[in-house]
Amino acid sequence: MAASAMPGESNPRVVLSARGLRRDFGAFTAVKNVDLDVHHARVHALIGPNGAGKTTVFNLLTKFLQPTHGTITLLGTDITRTPPDKVARMGLVRSFQISAVFPHLTVLDNVRVALQRPNNLAVQFWRPMSALDRLNDRADELIAAVGLTRERNALAADLSYGRKRVLEIATTLALDPKVLLLDEPMAGMGQEDVGVVSDIIRTVALDRAVLMVEHNLSVVANICHHVTVLQRGEILAEGDYAEVSQDPRVRTAYMGTEEA
Known part of the structure; x- marks a missing residue:
């Protein structure tokens, strides 16, 4: 689904940005050269196969992990070395896979x-x-x-x-929050609850940015304006769902067993 601008905002502003994001764990590189822009009043999905680095990116953005290299900017302020509690007070708030x-x-x-x-x-x-x-x-x-x-x-x-x-x-x-990060919000839900939460996320994104890790591709197709696909810690493709779902590399890496 292609991104559509909110009334009066043909070019929604970037509120969360990462450039050259990298995280090494010893000799293993979990995230490499990730550039990401999250826009106000948009739902942005981060998808990819297991082990692609999605949760690591979330942890880097919310400062639960420090990047080995790269920069992170929130609302125009460099937060690369800012502690997570201060980042939350600045308006970057996340949920977790386990209900808290x-x-x-x-x-x-x-x-x-x-x-x-x-x-x-x-x-x-x-x-x-x-x-x-x-x-x-x-x-x-x-x-x-x-x-x-x-x-x-x-x-x-x-x-x-x-x-x-x-x-x-x-x-x-x-x-x-000015930017809301949702880590697999639909995990473990029945179909009725998935529909309810999808509607809530749509409403939430009317006046704030939402970045979500999600495995339910039907949800991604229905509510997300922009999709970033990770594979082995690097960006494989990005665009709206229609674009990325037709990318042969994405279909091979992630959607081969899914309905695209």
Whole structure:
């Protein structure tokens, strides 16, 4: 699917950029010469076979790993050597393959906890939970945005796997990210949840950039404006899904067993 510009933004700005990104682990090079531009109001997919280096790229961009060579820029600022907590405060927020919610808190309380930092309450741990009541309106907005209103007072532990992942998206949105990185958001989901989360990601990308690692090629085809294909740590191809899915090198390396 070809990228289409948002109204009034024919050339969406680059908000996250990498140039010459490389990561060595001893004699093994996991990522080599990766150039990447992620645009505002776009969903950008990073795909490739197992071992292609996708998660390593994610870890480099979010500073969980330091690059051996190369530069990373967020919103015009060089973050190549910036620690991950500061990068998150600058607006680069990621999810993980494993759901990261507090199972014994309710949906509402999970979102309220996530809202503490942007509301300068993160270090006020001695306050009772009732002190977070002023966050309820914003929490309810986020809960409604991801379709969890009916589960507002349910324990996270009682949610289905797919609904836990939806809750995780709500907690990441609570941090008001400028760039949202999603690591295999559809992994382990049933088809019904895949459709729900796809719609949420489309909506999220209306006013922020989304970069996602995803193996579900139907999802990539339906919601992603741009696709970067990795193989053995290097970029094999990039473009919209129609372009990369017809590239013989991509079909051989990755899509040979998939429906292209």
